[in-house]
Amino acid sequence: MQMVINNLSKSYGEKLALDGFTYSFRPGVTAILGPNGAGKTTLMNLITDCTKRQSGEILYDGTDILKLGREFRKRLGFMPQSQGMYEQMTAQDFLAYMAEIKGIRKKTAARQIRELLSVVNLENAAHQKVGGFSGGMRQRVLLAQAMLGTPEVLLLDEPTAGLDPEERIRLRGYIEKLAVDKIVLITTHITSDVETIADEILLMNHGKLLFAADRAEFISGCGAGSLEDAYIKRLHTL
Ligand SMILES: Nc1ncnc2c1ncn2[C@@H]1O[C@H](COP(=O)(O)OP(=O)(O)OP(=O)(O)O)[C@@H](O)[C@H]1O
Ligand SMILES: [Mg+2]
Known part of the structure; x- marks a missing residue:
């Protein structure tokens, strides 16, 4: 089970919403962080094929998802923003x-x-x-x-947006329980939502993937004490 994205790009008119995104997603929870407009939702919409890509490829176990069509969609779960x-x-x-x-x-x-x-x-x-x-x-x-x-691939676009702290913690628990043996992509602006459950952290801005690392490396690799600290530090130094 592997989803490989190569050089994926998408523009809306003049606006380059996703710019040469390349990453290999493996089973586990991958958190995608980034400011408003970074391209996180665009990435998810391209994986669900709700939006047509300009260039690049999305391979699921070696075959492009456009070729897999329904076979891929059957393996996909999506919680839109x-x-x-x-x-x-x-x-x-x-x-x-x-x-x-x-x-x-x-x-x-x-x-x-x-x-x-x-x-x-x-x-x-x-x-x-x-x-x-x-x-x-x-x-x-x-x-x-x-x-x-x-589904084998689960896309959750800001699943905890607008929830009170207790509901957020509860939903996080459900996600953790349901994420086993799946490729899970989760976007959020609330770093504490993924601080304990994410295996990998991706940082995006202006349509680009700025940095990717496992959770420990993402945080301590820049001398930060928390994911929120690391997010700010990395966003402003990359
Ligand atoms: N349907 C659309 N038409 C025109 N521009 C769009 C459209 N969808 C997204 N964009 C633009 O593409 C860029 C990326 O947007 P996207 O929604 O992917 O960001 P995001 O990282 O999900 O942001 P947020 O954190 O606010 O959800 C933004 O500049 C946005 O204005
Ligand atoms: Mg979004």
Whole structure:
């Protein structure tokens, strides 16, 4: 299981949103840090093929994902940064609907939905409409949705944005539990969200990958005491 990205670029008009991004993702949690507009969401949109790339390649176990098409999408789970939810649907119905879109058989879907609702602690709210959910409950449904079909590659774009500290810690725990044996990419502006769970840390700015290292090296390699310190230090020295 390996996802290799070579020289991937994407522009919106004159704006180069992603500039020659190259990295090999392995199983484990990779955190992608960087200021607003760094290109993090653009990278995820290119991996989901929601956005057309200008140049470069994304290889999954050696084959470009454009060639794999549906075969790759089946192995992909995505929790987007901004998302519309079907307010009138119950959590259970929403997950069943997403499972159908993903082409998961009804029986398998029913089992997975039951298991996932339990993992994200929403069993008791399964039959309530998502329109009445708090931010944290919504993020949990969306995380469960991304996990349908037991993906090998999981993309989480700011999964904890807008959550209170307790909900954040809870969601982080779920992510850690669900990340086993997967290539997990997670973007966040809250460094403490990934400080304990990330194996690798990537730092991006202006569409470029500035620096990548394992968590210990990322922090102590620049003499920082925390990931937040290291982020600031590295961002301003690279
Ligand atoms: N659909 C679009 N049309 C035009 N420009 C876009 C579009 N999407 C992104 N951009 C631009 O591309 C750059 C990268 O944006 P992107 O959303 O990838 O950043 P990000 O790192 O995810 O930022 P944030 O931390 O704010 O989510 C920005 O300059 C942004 O304005
Ligand atoms: Mg973004």
